[in-house]
Amino acid sequence: MAWTRDAMLALDARDPVAASRDAFDLPPGVIYLDGNSLGALPRATRARLAQVVDREWGVDLIRSWNSADWITLPTRVGDLIAPLIGADAGEVIAADSTSANLFKLAAGAVTMQRRQNAGQGRRVILSEPGNFPTDLYVMQGLADLLGDVELRTVPAEGLADALTPDVALLLLTHVHYKTGRVHDMAALTAKAHAVGALALWDLSHSAGALAVDLNGCGADLAVGCGYKYLNGGPGAPAFLFVARRHQDALHPPLSGWMGHAAPFAFGDDYQPAPGILRHLCGTPPVIGLSALEEGVKVMAGADRDALFAKSRRLGDLFLELVDQRLGAHGFQVLCPRDSARRGSQVSLGHDQGYAIVQALIERGVIGDFRAPEVLRFGFAPLYIRYVDIWDAVDHLADIMETGLWREARFHERAAVT
Numbered sequence: 001m002a003w004t005r006d007a008m009l010a011l012d013a014r015d016p017v018a019a020s021r022d023a024f025d026l027p028p029g030v031i032y033l034d035g036n037s038l039g040a041l042p043r044a045t046r047a048r049l050a051q052v053v054d055r056e057w058g059v060d061l062i063r064s065w066n067s068a069d070w071i072t073l074p075t076r077v078g079d080l081i082a083p084l085i086g087a088d089a090g091e092v093i094a095a096d097s098t099s100a101n102l103f104k105l106a107a108g109a110v111t112m113q114r115r116q117n118a119g120q121g122r123r124v125i126l127s128e129p130g131n132f133p134t135d136l137y138v139m140q141g142l143a144d145l146l147g148d149v150e151l152r153t154v155p156a157e158g159l160a161d162a163l164t165p166d167v168a169l170l171l172l173t174h175v176h177y178k179t180g181r182v183h184d185m186a187a188l189t190a191k192a193h194a195v196g197a198l199a200l201w202d203l204s205h206s207a208g209a210l211a212v213d214l215n216g217c218g219a220d221l222a223v224g225c226g227y228k229y230l231n232g233g234p235g236a237p238a239f240l241f242v243a244r245r246h247q248d249a250l251h252p253p254l255s256g257w258m259g260h261a262a263p264f265a266f267g268d269d270y271q272p273a274p275g276i277l278r279h280l281c282g283t284p285p286v287i288g289l290s291a292l293e294e295g296v297k298v299m300a301g302a303d304r305d306a307l308f309a310k311s312r313r314l315g316d317l318f319l320e321l322v323d324q325r326l327g328a329h330g331f332q333v334l335c336p337r338d339s340a341r342r343g344s345q346v347s348l349g350h351d352q353g354y355a356i357v358q359a360l361i362e363r364g365v366i367g368d369f370r371a372p373e374v375l376r377f378g379f380a381p382l383y384i385r386y387v388d389i390w391d392a393v394d395h396l397a398d399i400m401e402t403g404l405w406r407e408a409r410f411h412e413r414a415a416v417t
């Protein structure tokens with residue numbers, strides 16, 4: 001079917017989750033297709049931060065750890081995130097960054113495997129080339145630190161066969177940040193378990209974007225970002241998940257006082273807290289966690305089936321419009337066309353990708369560019385409308401037809417892309 005702008009407006013009029021856009025403060029004139037990198041600002045966050053800063057910090061000062069319940073923020077936010085990723089209450093905590101959490105869980109998992117009989121001879125952390133850089137870098141650092149551990153990377157198609165009895169841990173990003181491709185979490189986790197390995201999933205591009213069922217898939221461990229689809233704000237705390245069955249045996253490598261069983265007893269010897277709490281390290285970042293709590297609340301209050309169905313539809317429509325309108329301009333589709341195999345993003349390849357993205361941003365259509373030549377458009381289903389998809393592709397077609405992207409100013413590279 002040849003889509004029209006009016007047809008998109010009609011889809012918005014019938015969209016059961018359209019009203020969730022009102023929970024956000026979006027700048028006028030901007031089509032924001034970068035919520036997969038930094039989510040938009042929820043309206044409630046402004047008031048919450050004013051309350052935290054002006055009242056809780058400004059007036060009540062240190063008393064707020066108790067009176068405003070600052071101390072339970074990490075577990076409270078973790079419990080709010082849990083249903084979004086198929087986890088139970090008490091299995092998720094909000095803490096640190098995704099990079100730090102990757103280290104904490106991978107180090108905990110590998111050393112746990114070593115202590116257990118099944119760990120004899122297991123020295124491989126298996127991942128894939130082209131995984132998000134921090135995932136690979138942190139594992140390289142961990143391998144260096146432990147000395148007898150090797151990071152092995154195998155392309156996606158070969159991962160199932162590469163799960164051999166020397167593997168201690170499978171570490172994968174569920175939705176690939178560049179291509180949007182989704183791994184089969186259930187099948188790969190089952191294969192990992194069949195050889196005695198554990199599975200650690202990076203859900204940075206999954207949480208709040210598509211249905212995730214960690215416990216349904218038997219996943220062992222997971223991490224993910226708070227500032228993307230969970231709308232926690234720039235540098236928001238991340239989250240981590242430890243399946244209940246591993247919680248007693250998994251020792252945190254960063255054995256900080258906030259993960260102690262009795263932090264305010266101030267004893268000399270470390271005793272891990274029971275359950276998920278032991279994965280806290282230092283003092284929780286209260287302002288960041290308060291913002292994250294507001295972001296997650298918006299998602300927690302929405303109809304997630306409708307939301308995730310909308311995600312898939314937005315991506316499908318974007319691709320249909322690209323096929324209809326951009327055929328002559330040298331774009332390649334780099335993401336899966338099947339929405340069941342794709343996260344909430346579309347990735348296109350073009351050798352002038354950087355300049356094209358800059359020209360789009362100047363028009364108020366904010367996507368992003370990932371080297372060497374990927375244009376990435378993320379669809380945060382809470383606030384992206386069907387008509388935004390039409391308008392974004394319309395601008396893209398115009399930029400290509402007029403050759404606007406050729407202007408020299410669009411070719412200068414910024415430090416952060």
Ligand SMILES: Cc1ncc(COP(=O)(O)O)c(C=O)c1O
Nearest residue numbers: 097098099132134173177202204
């Ligand atoms: C898949 C993935 N993992 C980890 C990160 C980084 O986590 P952080 O920089 O918050 O530690 C990102 C994005 O920055 C990501 O896309």
Ligand SMILES: Nc1c(O)cccc1C(=O)C[C@H](N)C(=O)O
Nearest residue numbers: 036037038177178204370416417
């Ligand atoms: N965390 C970011 C940052 O501090 C600056 C710029 C971008 C980011 C990102 O989140 C990148 C993102 N994870 C990606 O998928 O490319």
